[in-house]
Amino acid sequence: MLGRRTVLAGGAAAATVLAFGGARRALAAEAPAIPTVPLGGGVAMPALGFGTYGLRGDVCRHSVADAIAAGYRLIDTAKVYVNEEEVGAGIRDSGIDRKSLFVTSKIWVDDAGYESGKRAFQTTLDKLGLDYLDLYLIHRPRGDLAGAWRAMEELHKAGRIRAIGVSNFDDAQLAGLMAHATVKPAVNQVETHPFFQETTALGSLAAAGIVMEAWAPFAEGRNGLFTNPTLQAIGRAHGKTAAQVVLRWHHQRGVIAIPRSSNPAHRRENLAIFDFQLDADEMGQIAKLDLSRSQFPEWT
Numbered sequence: 001m002l003g004r005r006t007v008l009a010g011g012a013a014a015a016t017v018l019a020f021g022g023a024r025r026a027l028a029a030e031a032p033a034i035p036t037v038p039l040g041g042g043v044a045m046p047a048l049g050f051g052t053y054g055l056r057g058d059v060c061r062h063s064v065a066d067a068i069a070a071g072y073r074l075i076d077t078a079k080v081y082v083n084e085e086e087v088g089a090g091i092r093d094s095g096i097d098r099k100s101l102f103v104t105s106k107i108w109v110d111d112a113g114y115e116s117g118k119r120a121f122q123t124t125l126d127k128l129g130l131d132y133l134d135l136y137l138i139h140r141p142r143g144d145l146a147g148a149w150r151a152m153e154e155l156h157k158a159g160r161i162r163a164i165g166v167s168n169f170d171d172a173q174l175a176g177l178m179a180h181a182t183v184k185p186a187v188n189q190v191e192t193h194p195f196f197q198e199t200t201a202l203g204s205l206a207a208a209g210i211v212m213e214a215w216a217p218f219a220e221g222r223n224g225l226f227t228n229p230t231l232q233a234i235g236r237a238h239g240k241t242a243a244q245v246v247l248r249w250h251h252q253r254g255v256i257a258i259p260r261s262s263n264p265a266h267r268r269e270n271l272a273i274f275d276f277q278l279d280a281d282e283m284g285q286i287a288k289l290d291l292s293r294s295q296f297p298e299w300t
């Protein structure tokens with residue numbers, strides 16, 4: 001499905017010189033081309049990105065810099081991850097041109113309001129050391145959502161945020177937000193993975209022209225995802241791992257995944273999903289893994 005909507009981004013594949021500890025080196029050879037998804041208004045979002053939840057301190061900084069070196073261009077953070085400064089430091093360490101990155105952050109529940117939302121946005125920018133965001137999301141559907149959205153719309157129209165969206169919204173919450181909106185959310189970032197496929201929500205988002213983005217695209221490994229026999233068998237047929245099969249499955253469903261890893265080899269493995277295709281039978285086998293329930297009941 002995504003294949004029809006995506007275009008190849010030359011940026012990720014283009015020669016890029018990155019700086020680490022003062023030593024500049026060309027890293028083009030390992031950077032694969034990541035397709036992009038149009039969000040409207042000329043904004044193109046990479047179809048695969050890097051998540052940073054739970055990454056802190058130097059691990060976060062080095063992971064972000066290395067993710068960029070490996071080829072990731074979409075970096076996902078949030079105020080509540082308490083790592084925006086380290087994400088910003090990692091971006092600067094990478095030496096990459098800011099314009100070739102796609103940086104997402106999120107407004108936390110406590111700040112969901114008009115004035116508080118504007119203040120929170122500026123604090124996020126200051127911590128990241130950036131002067132605009134590519135995507136800013138309402139993290140959870142709590143607080144003064146209409147006020148927060150109005151603040152985000154103004155910042156978007158002023159060119160401070162290229163695209164605005166939401167996270168963890170169901171259809172009714174989206175409809176409630178859109179009743180007051182002048183700008184439609186571009187993205188809804190939700191929990192989805194083979195054990196919680198959210199197929200109905202994916203259909204209604206697609207019908208509304210809203211891109212679904214997957215948080216916990218691996219369910220953080222819960223329920224034995226990385227050793228699931230179905231995913232492993234499909235992987236063996238393609239010379240791929242269960243993780244790569246899952247990320248390819250997200251991609252073929254038109255869902256943008258943002259896997260997190262503190263392991264450099266995993267980061268590279270997770271990028272290598274654009275050189276194979278799951279057929280209808282394999283997609284059908286994965287469809288049968290759906291348990292139709294969250295793997296994170298403690299977060300809802």
Ligand SMILES: NC(=O)c1ccc[n+]([C@@H]2O[C@H](COP(=O)([O-])OP(=O)(O)OC[C@H]3O[C@@H](n4cnc5c(N)ncnc54)[C@H](OP(=O)(O)O)[C@@H]3O)[C@@H](O)[C@H]2O)c1
Nearest residue numbers: 051052053215216217218219220243259260261262263266
């Ligand atoms: N909007 C929201 O409410 C919300 C909520 C949660 C998360 N998020 C976002 O979504 C991102 C992704 O979700 P997540 O971080 O919760 O979980 P995830 O990406 O589903 O899983 C991360 C786990 O998978 C492991 N892993 C990664 N690649 C692997 C591979 N190739 N083989 C084996 N293990 C692998 C990692 O371990 P290693 O480090 O050892 O590789 C880590 O333990 C977050 O980082 C955050 O940016 C958003």
